[in-house]
Amino acid sequence: MTQSPAILSDVSRETRARLDTYAELLRKWQPRINLIAPSTVADLWVRHFEDSAQLLPLVPPGTTRIADMGSGGGFPGLVLAILTGIETHLIESDSRKCTFLREAARLTDAPVTVHTKRLEALPSLEADLVTARALAPLADLLTYANHVGRPVDAGGWQGLFLKGESWQNEVDAAQPRYRFTLATTPSRTHPSAMILSIKDVENVS
Secondary structure, eight states, X not given: OOOOHHHHTTSOHHHHHHHHHHHHHHHHHTTTSOOSOGGGGGGHIIIIIIHHHTTGGGSOTTOOEEEEESOTTXXXXXXXXXXXXXXXXXXXXXXXXXXXXXXXXXXXXXXXXXXXXXXXXXXXOOBSEEEEESSSOHHHHHHHHHHHBOOGGGTOOEEEEXXXXXXXXXXXHHTTTEEEEEEEEEOSSOTTOEEEEEEEEEEOO
């Protein structure tokens, strides 16, 4: 198995073994359930594990609960749960993918709760950090995150959203509906991609 030195260089042997278990399970399930794009299986560690792990330095200090929206095969939420030990809620409407996520969480002993529901059908999870990858345009992500994130009067939420080369267009499209504080971090795994760190979200429409 090809592994990415960048993601594994600073983790313990135990954590590395848990990530290996996750990767092996994903390869086993992938032929039956389309957990990731088939073209990315050969580059699994960089395209998915390292892509998720690059959020780690951006996780705000004091984070106690993460809500990962549209978790799919578990990226980035399950990777962050394994790396941080933070209580993480994986939200995915596809029941087959949720079965995989529960098995992966069990085998890796990750602090994860899996929700087989659409985002708008969930009660608020009061998460202080909300994450998403390849789920929806930014304006929609902010709407969903306001629903599952911690309310403003309880301290509010922050978001980490992995976006592709059209990220600026998405920011521009979201601004008529929302006011927010934005910081950007170039992706380590895609030259034109960006990580959007968002906080102080206000609905202005």
